[in-house]
Amino acid sequence: MAAPGGTLEKMVEEVRSGAATCEERALAAVEKTRERDGRLRAYISLNERAVEEARAVDARVRAGEDLACPGLTVSVKDNICVAGMPATCASRMLEGYEPPYDATAVERLRAGGAVFTGKTNMDEFAMGLTTEFSAYGPSRNPWDADRVPGGSSGGSAVSVSAGMCDASLGSDTGGSVRNPASFCGLVGYKPTYGLVSRYGLISYSNSIEQIGPLARTVRDAAFVLDIMAGRDPRDATTVGRGPGSMLDGIEGGVAGARVGIIRQMMAGGGAPQEAAGRAASALERLGASCEEVSLGSAEHAVAAYYTITSAEAGSNLARYDGIRYGHCGIPQEGYEFHAYVSKARGRFGPEATRRLILGGFVPSAGHAGRYLLKALGVRRRLAAEIGALLERVDVLLSPTVPVLPFRIGEKIDDPVVLFTMDFNTVAANLSGRPAVSVPFGTSGGLPVGVQLMGREMGDADLLRAARALEGAAGPPAAPPGAPP
Amino acid sequence: MSPGPAAAIGLEVHCQLTGLKSKLFCPCRADYRGMAPNTNVCPVCVGLPGTLPRPNRRAVEKALQVAAALGCSTPPRLAFFRKCYFYPDLPKNFQITQLDAYGPSSAGSGGRVRSAGREVGVRRVQLEEDPGRLVYEGGRMSRGALADYNRAGVPLVEIVTEPDFAEPGEARRFLAMLAGLLRSLGSDPSLEGALRADGNVSVGGGSRVEVKNVASFHDLEKALRYEITRQRSMAARGIPVAPETRHWDEARRVTAPSRGKEEDMDYRYHPEGDIPQIEVGRDELAALAAAMPEAPPAKRERYESAAGVSPQVAEVLSSDAYCSALFDEASAGADPGDAREMANLITTDLMGLVDTAEKRKASKLTAPRIAELARAVRSGAVTRASARGALREMVRAGGGLAGTAAGRGGAVAGEEEVARAVESVMRDEPGAAAAARADPKAVNYIVGRVMAATGGRADPGTAVRLVREGLARGA
Numbered sequence: 001m002a003a004p005g006g007t008l009e010k011m012v013e014e015v016r017s018g019a020a021t022c023e024e025r026a027l028a029a030v031e032k033t034r035e036r037d038g039r040l041r042a043y044i045s046l047n048e049r050a051v052e053e054a055r056a057v058d059a060r061v062r063a064g065e066d067l068a069c070p071g072l073t074v075s076v077k078d079n080i081c082v083a084g085m086p087a088t089c090a091s092r093m094l095e096g097y098e099p100p101y102d103a104t105a106v107e108r109l110r111a112g113g114a115v116f117t118g119k120t121n122m123d124e125f126a127m128g129l130t131t132e133f134s135a136y137g138p139s140r141n142p143w144d145a146d147r148v149p150g151g152s153s154g155g156s157a158v159s160v161s162a163g164m165c166d167a168s169l170g171s172d173t174g175g176s177v178r179n180p181a182s183f184c185g186l187v188g189y190k191p192t193y194g195l196v197s198r199y200g201l202i203s204y205s206n207s208i209e210q211i212g213p214l215a216r217t218v219r220d221a222a223f224v225l226d227i228m229a230g231r232d233p234r235d236a237t238t239v240g241r242g243p244g245s246m247l248d249g250i251e252g253g254v255a256g257a258r259v260g261i262i263r264q265m266m267a268g269g270g271a272p273q274e275a276a277g278r279a280a281s282a283l284e285r286l287g288a289s290c291e292e293v294s295l296g297s298a299e300h301a302v303a304a305y306y307t308i309t310s311a312e313a314g315s316n317l318a319r320y321d322g323i324r325y326g327h328c329g330i331p332q333e334g335y336e337f338h339a340y341v342s343k344a345r346g347r348f349g350p351e352a353t354r355r356l357i358l359g360g361f362v363p364s365a366g367h368a369g370r371y372l373l374k375a376l377g378v379r380r381r382l383a384a385e386i387g388a389l390l391e392r393v394d395v396l397l398s399p400t401v402p403v404l405p406f407r408i409g410e411k412i413d414d415p416v417v418l419f420t421m422d423f424n425t426v427a428a429n430l431s432g433r434p435a436v437s438v439p440f441g442t443s444g445g446l447p448v449g450v451q452l453m454g455r456e457m458g459d460a461d462l463l464r465a466a467r468a469l470e471g472a473a474g475p476p477a478a479p480p481g482a483p484p
Numbered sequence: 485m486s487p488g489p490a491a492a493i494g495l496e497v498h499c500q501l502t503g504l505k506s507k508l509f510c511p512c513r514a515d516y517r518g519m520a521p522n523t524n525v526c527p528v529c530v531g532l533p534g535t536l537p538r539p540n541r542r543a544v545e546k547a548l549q550v551a552a553a554l555g556c557s558t559p560p561r562l563a564f565f566r567k568c569y570f571y572p573d574l575p576k577n578f579q580i581t582q583l584d585a586y587g588p589s590s591a592g593s594g595g596r597v598r599s600a601g602r603e604v605g606v607r608r609v610q611l612e613e614d615p616g617r618l619v620y621e622g623g624r625m626s627r628g629a630l631a632d633y634n635r636a637g638v639p640l641v642e643i644v645t646e647p648d649f650a651e652p653g654e655a656r657r658f659l660a661m662l663a664g665l666l667r668s669l670g671s672d673p674s675l676e677g678a679l680r681a682d683g684n685v686s687v688g689g690g691s692r693v694e695v696k697n698v699a700s701f702h703d704l705e706k707a708l709r710y711e712i713t714r715q716r717s718m719a720a721r722g723i724p725v726a727p728e729t730r731h732w733d734e735a736r737r738v739t740a741p742s743r744g745k746e747e748d749m750d751y752r753y754h755p756e757g758d759i760p761q762i763e764v765g766r767d768e769l770a771a772l773a774a775a776m777p778e779a780p781p782a783k784r785e786r787y788e789s790a791a792g793v794s795p796q797v798a799e800v801l802s803s804d805a806y807c808s809a810l811f812d813e814a815s816a817g818a819d820p821g822d823a824r825e826m827a828n829l830i831t832t833d834l835m836g837l838v839d840t841a842e843k844r845k846a847s848k849l850t851a852p853r854i855a856e857l858a859r860a861v862r863s864g865a866v867t868r869a870s871a872r873g874a875l876r877e878m879v880r881a882g883g884g885l886a887g888t889a890a891g892r893g894g895a896v897a898g899e900e901e902v903a904r905a906v907e908s909v910m911r912d913e914p915g916a917a918a919a920a921r922a923d924p925k926a927v928n929y930i931v932g933r934v935m936a937a938t939g940g941r942a943d944p945g946t947a948v949r950l951v952r953e954g955l956a957r958g959a
């Protein structure tokens with residue numbers, strides 16, 4: 001596995017030069033998974049052909065093909081399509097479904113020589129922040145197996161954190177990459193909306209979600225992002241990307257940069273808020289200037305977020321009726337269509353059901369004015385407010401999650417408490433801005449993450465600031481049993 | 485039509501853009517006809533998880549051209565919305581369509597166009613995806629249905645008119661005009677299911693009733709007619725008309741209430757985030773309008789002003805792409821008087837002879853022939869009455885005027901020849917003559933026999949006069 005702080009770039013170089021092979025790397029990933037995943041449950045399904053595929057990449061390398069990432073072992077969240085592997089979204093609804101195509105992000109990594117290790121556990125249809133809302137049971141945090149790994153891309157974070165692969169593709173709708181990255185001591189990156197194609201990402205809330213990498217270092221995350229990013233004719237919402245690599249200039253530091261600390265996200269004074277304060281001081285020592293800023297709309301952001309995401313989920317998940325794919329619920333007896341659909345949709349789990357009920361309500365004719373349209377208004381105001389702040393400062397800083405990883409089962413019964421957990425993360429999604437969670441020390445043996453949010457299409461600048469913060473945090477701590 | 489309070493009829497028309505290469509949001513074919521079920525599909529149009537719509541710019545352009553031809557205004561930005569309802573022909577259980585509820589963002593709205601001799605308001609023109617098709621094996625009462633998604637995602641333009649038609653015939657003529665417009669834009673509205681219309685009817689300002697499930701324009705006219713009669717007779721008896729959706733029952737020739745609760749449906753419209761708003765520049769709109777083949781309203785204008793064709797004839801002619809093409813070719817460089825005669829021949833005689841797509845395809849009539857016939861009618865060499873017979877022969881066998889009975893018979897029959905024919909008919913059919921003396925309506929029968937005896941070359945006016953004189957003499 002890649003050395004901490006060292007990078008996937010170096011590993012890829014070794015494969016290119018023949019000092020290592022993809023096959024060895026795939027075998028190592030398989031071995032580590034065998035050793036750790038029985039307990040941690042990062043994966044819903046494993047790629048049984050991973051080693052075989054790695055050998056095929058070795059053949060391409062030997063044939064002189066110039067590949068972007070030969071031998072990179074990548075796990076993929078189970079809501080992102082990999083041709084010929086299941087895509088269940090951790091739902092009984094999609095039991096047995098195998099998409100016939102690769103998501104664009106997967107396709108680009110595959111073309112670069114990446115080897116896919118398996119499909120990772122998640123909250124059902126990415127609705128949740130703990131990975132407890134999975135039809136396959138919860139994943140466990142490698143730092144403390146009794147605690148949640150965060151979510152909804154919890155399995156992705158566990159697979160990387162426990163050394164079962166080099167990097168993972170997650171999806172971030174309201175913090176679902178950053179939150180588990182923070183809980184598992186990783187870097188989690190949510191790109192500018194439209195930077196990475198969503199083609200092949202099974203939609204939950206399509207106007208705000210993005211595929212993003214989880215990796216051990218900022219450079220690793222940038223390396224994976226760089227391969228995936230850019231316009232895709234199959235996703236009309238993709239935007240172009242700047243010339244050059246995301247890694248160019250990533251070591252440029254933060255001297256002269258202005259950092260805004262979001263006051264509303266520093267309340268509470270727990271370990272995450274303290275870590276954010278220390279992170280700000282560290283950036284100042286590196287030559288940045290910090291000031292406190294206010295994001296007034298933040299207080300309505302979570303309500304707007306749940307209203308919009310539920311409305312979009314209502315239509316995005318409507319297609320799961322068991323007629324065309326997934327679990328086949330068509331009875332042999334005669335039946336009336338609507339009665340059948342209601343019954344078929346009984347396969348959704350509790351959290352998905354809760355949001356679908358909300359999603360049927362908020363855009364309905366009698367209520368859209370009071371809910372959905374108001375939420376869209378909040379979203380516009382929030383985006384404008386963040387835009388104004390990012391004219392004054394270069395990056396916005398806050399804790400990633402207001403709390404430390406908690407015990408499995410501790411909070412699952414209180415949706416309102418769970419909802420407040422993404423207070424700090426949803427603003428980036430609602431406003432389309434890029435944001436990243438960077439590990440910044442530990443508290444009581446548990447990792448803490450600090451979030452930076454940047455300008456629209458300012459992903460390279462944001463990664464540079466994240467790299468500086470990572471450097472200031474000192475050598476990364478690793479969970480027990482993980483690679484050195 | 486039974487008398488009673490005035491009727492107000494509106495139309496909701498769905499036109500497939502069959503001339504495009506691909507569907508609205510994926511590369512599958514726009515014309516799915518003749519393909520085995522579920523072979524014209526891809527992950528996008530069957531709505532597989534993770535797929536996204538890729539808007540077809542050509543479809544957007546066609547919709548904008550339809551909007552422009554119907555006098556609609558187009559906003560600077562077009563948007564798409566999701567219309568949510570569960571139905572097995574809808575792969576995503578929502579339809580991507582347009583909506584003006586949050587400000588105009590459809591391809592067109594607020595249009596006015598002349599049709600059927602009146603100004604008709606066009607409420608909106610919008611672009612949307614066609615659902616798939618359900619096939620009920622063994623009819624609607626069968627226990628299951630088969631779904632075919634070949635049609636799912638085909639670009640569909642929806643046109644909604646204001647309730648500005650007073651007569652079912654006017655609605656039918658509007659549809660004929662639309663068919664002509666679509667043809668001029670490269671689509672083929674005669675293909676099965678390519679042009680579908682629902683109507684709505686109210687009488688005397690009462691409740692509006694939607695009339696659906698109508699297979700053809702012909703049936704639509706019948707359904708509207710039935711519905712107007714039904715509502716008028718209810719009004720006459722003081723029974724209130726319920727606002728509802730009724731389906732046309734083709735077998736029983738009545739409209740019947742639908743069992744579904746379509747009026748109560750809440751479609752939970754919300755923005756389609758997968759499709760960014762589409763900018764429509766004013767320059768682009770102008771270029772599209774300029775690039776558009778002449779649309780029926782413009783054609784009608786040209787026929788009236790250049791050839792002096794009457795407004796009624798110009799409208800009928802311009803609404804029918806086949807006939808207007810024939811007229812344009814025949815009348816090119818012609819004397820305006822001859823051109824008017826050609827227009828009359830085409831609209832009063834030819835349209836009845838070739839009233840289906842099959843008959844038109846089989847017709848051997850060519851433009852030079854119709855020009856020749858019009859000149860002969862104007863010079864008096866052929867009567868209007870015999871011209872119809874000549875047209876029939878030209879359609880059937882091709883060839884020129886000389887090959888027809890009217891042509892062979894030469895000029896209009898002289899008065900003497902007609903008088904001889906009158907005499908011989910009255911002699912051969914004394915019973916008919918007696919009947920005609922008792923009932924003036926029966927005169928027409930004898931006139932018909934006289935026309936036949938002269939091979940259609942008698943002037944009808946002369947024939948009527950001579951028959952009347954003959955009857956009076958014989959009395």
Ligand SMILES: [Zn+2]
Pocket residue numbers: 507510511512524525526527528529530637
């Ligand atoms: Zn398709």
